[in-house]
Amino acid sequence: MNYGVIMMMDRSCPGTVEPILEILDGKWTLLLLFELFNGTRRFGELRRKLQPISPKTLTDRLRLLEEKGIVTRTIYPGVPLHVEYELTESGQGLQPIFAAMWTWTQEYGSYLRKEPNEMGQETEKLV
């Protein structure tokens, strides 16, 4: 049973990591970040890609990410005006986390199940 890394982080960790879950939280955040990992995006683009997200939810999310310093918002006046959203350095720095999630899914994703006992895994024991 090797808890190496976590042992190092010990108790200070939950508190340390919580702010990040505030960032990743929310129904659409994940898709939104993936969209932005692939480059600068305009409001309308995001709205189309994340269909059927509501414009309110999209602005809520973007404002939160902006507040946390994850994205920048650049306004281009002119007709019609447009606005571009782009990841900051710390926003791009989120990638290793997603990479780790991806690795986990590769390794253990097949263990996932929705129906209890679907794959004959035992998670309940009577001793």
Added chain:
Amino acid sequence: MNYGVIMMMDRSCPGTVEPILEILDGKWTLLLLFELFNGTRRFGELRRKLQPISPKTLTDRLRLLEEKGIVTRTIYPGVPLHVEYELTESGQGLQPIFAAMWTWTQEYGSYLRKEPNEMGQETEKLV
């Protein structure tokens, strides 16, 4: 602008990673997992450590994690009966994700802010 890893994962990724966010989602999940990273825990122990979580929320969380194959539940009859929760292999496999979050926080945590413009960071530009 180096989107290396994500570029590799491309579009398949959001769908691939989503199941994991289902696991990590929820107000208490993070603390709960940290508690279990440090070893086997009984229901009452978890309840005390996560105070003031309600027993309902705790069972909801544990049942979800069990369903997803992240924890096992072992019942020890006898008086008084007790139940132990323990991470499965895939549950322990979540650690690198937390490690990546921890690294992110070390690197960028200081950029985080609650109040708009608190640290003089520019996230809004007019071009």
Added chain:
DNA sequence: TGCAATAGTTTCAAAAAATGAACTATGGGG
């Protein structure tokens, strides 16, 4: 028989998040 200690469940209320529909703002062109 009833109490103690464990691990829950049940029911209902409260709070938080997401949605839908309609509306605002901007400014050049017809």
Added chain:
DNA sequence: CCCCATAGTTCATTTTTTGAAACTATTGCA
């Protein structure tokens, strides 16, 4: 002076999540 396209905002409603309080179940023992 109205229209177009952009990027939102506002407000009421629905859905989801969380919580609090009280209750159930098990079983050995006094």
